[in-house]
Amino acid sequence: MSQQAGWYDDPQNAENLRYWDGVQWTQHTSPKQKPNLDQAGRSHQTYGQGEQQGAPGQDQRWGQAPGQGGQQGYGQQQDYGQGNGQQTGPFGQQQNWGQQQWQQMPQVGYQQQLSARDTTPDGQPLAGWWHRVGARLLDGLLLGIFSVIVVVPLVAPSFSDNIRSWMDAVFAAVDSGSAVTPDMPAALQSDMLRLTVAGVLVNIIYETAMVTAFGGTVGKLMTGLRVRLRETPGNPPVGPAAIRGSIYAVLPQIPWIGWLLGLVNYLWPLWDPARQALHDKAAKTNVVRHRR
Template structure:
């Protein structure tokens, strides 16, 4: 039966330790005497009390040495990183490192990519157009039929629609915007995402806290998004912001302290 892997007295040099990988000796050696460590050369049997070894019987050689002292990274192990150990392992439930900010929340949940978010937003646009259009047509009936009649009858290409007609168009657009605002606030607050996000496996959450973002964050997020749509350049900047943002947040995410994450 092969001796377990560990540091043992070097059979070639009594002043050294040599690492036994469980099958054969490796080229990794270390002097027994360590500067500033009084007990660094203590006999392995006294330090650890483990008898035996591949060279047992040669004046207590073959005793496992430093398996606790050298077996873990960061505890005076002169060969950490040379024996298959990694200098860092993510702790379950721990916080992501700085290099993970663009891909994960602080507690490790993966962030949605830009195209993934765009796909969800396109689906939501269809939902809002259908539902909002029905509501707007009920509250401001016949506006687009009247606008079409005016456009077909106008003889001057530079002519402006009548003020009354433009007022009705503005009312129709306002109803559509209100429907979109209410739709997003209610869906995000109650289930963590709009229909588009639910269908594409995305959710909205607070960046530093898992679960539903709450009514306050949902309200702020939707309000900033809707207001950005008033001025096209600001809206475009808001939509594109996650492409270069270090936390993949749009401007409305930053205002509400939220992130869009992937659930599947």
């Protein structure tokens, strides 16, 4: 039986190997031991273990453990992105720039814009629009109850009877098929004029007194809001408080366009840089969240 094909001791040279093809010796030979074969094997085996072997040492140091000298190893690159603040070569420098300086610069700019939009110049937080609407609804409910109980009986005691008589005449005209509805009686017109003037005065007095004495109306006090001069903390004096209350009360009563002016005044803080309504701008005030 013939020998299996493979490399065997060269019968002609003991230091070589010769290839047997299964039938006969071929001309292919190879030294039994190549130069630096052991070192090459060890270098391949210990790659990434922090050992330096011969000529490949520089490549091996890529996996070198920290503290053994040479170049920063691949193992050290595992720290990349951990945010330990240490700069380990160019990759560490890029990490430090990205996490500390690049992110910090736009954040500072954003905080400055936020401060200018949402606080007074001395840093007190401004009230949000919906927060102010909630306070106004509470004030409106309170003033409505006060008007029914106090203002109407004092200013126009016959208002209910006059308006009931006029509505009865209107309904009777509609039922009869008449194309002409009765005009508002002069007595009712007089009642409505007196009630309008009284309502404006009550609003001005209420706003001025409460803002000057307590820093806000009942609705604002209940919802944690206060009125102050934009540049100066504390309750506004009588002058700015009266200007503020007067503009707020009078704007909606202007004939024909009062409803539009009142609506614009309500919505103005939504786009105003200082979150001021028109009456705030005239009085140089801001509505702020109260700091307890």
